Structure formats: structure tokens, C-alpha cells
Amino acid sequence: MKKDIQIPKVEDVYVAIVNEYNDIYKTQDWNAYIINDKDVDLEMVLIVTSGYNEDKMTSIFRKKLDLLPKKSYAKIELMQEDLFALNNQFKVTFFESITMFDKTFTFRKNTINLKALQPVPLMEARGVLVK
Numbered sequence: 001m002k003k004d005i006q007i008p009k010v011e012d013v014y015v016a017i018v019n020e021y022n023d024i025y026k027t028q029d030w031n032a033y034i035i036n037d038k039d040v041d042l043e044m045v046l047i048v049t050s051g052y053n054e055d056k057m058t059s060i061f062r063k064k065l066d067l068l069p070k071k072s073y074a075k076i077e078l079m080q081e082d083l084f085a086l087n088n089q090f091k092v093t094f095f096e097s098i099t100m101f102d103k104t105f106t107f108r109k110n111t112i113n114l115k116a117l118q119p120v121p122l123m124e125a126r127g128v129l130v131k
Helices: 081-085
Strands: 013-022 027-036 042-052 061-068 072-079 087-096 099-107 126-130
Touching: 013 072, 013 087, 013 099, 027 042, 027 061, 027 087, 042 072, 061 072, 072 081, 099 126
Parallel strands: none
Antiparallel strands: 013 027, 013 126, 027 072, 042 061, 042 087, 087 099
8 A cells, every 4th residue: 555655756845054144133143944946836834843863852843834935935943053963854844736745854963064055046145955
């Protein structure tokens, strides 16, 4: 029966950790974003995040977006630099029309840093991207 279940592949949806200037606090912050580079809207986007390694696990953070329009992005959360020593996981579930999609985006420990910055799709920013 498992062989009969079709799990659609997630394409053109990304998670990025972006280093950007915070005008209010005059600091450089790291923020997590979900990016919809598709030509269709995503509905009922559920994001569950956590950090972990062999010894530690963070609390679980959940976020829901009713709609993520096509060719757009939304902020998920502010990331504290202490978390970069952990594996950071973003489990994303969404509907495209009537089809449900699910993908886990993982940033391995110590991969989020200034040397790893690259251009981020749809954003005029640089960050660490997981596809």
C-alpha cells in the first residue's frame, strides 16, 4: 500500500536565513524567511521549527500563514546566533490547490555564517539558502 501513495516533490519553495540591518535597534539581525518562487499561491502554510544536536534540543516554534502569494516571501522568525551551533530544522507543509505538499529544510550546524551568504531569490538580500 505504501507504494501506492504519491508524495509530490516540492519545487521553487525555499527557506533562507538572511543577515539584515534592523533599523529600529540599529543591529545586524539574522531572520528566517520562507520563499514562494512558484507561479501559484500557497495556502495554509504550516511551519514547525526546532534546533537540535546530540546533547540539546530547543523548544518547538510553530507559525501559520493563511496565504503566501506567488513570487513572494514572509518572515518566519528572528534567529539568535547561539542557534547556529545546532542543526536548525524547518518542517513546511502547504496546499497548492487541493494537493498537500511537505518538505523538511535543514541547516546543518555551523553552516549559517557570513562566509556562506549568497543572493536570495525574490529578495534584495543575501543569506544562507536551503532548497
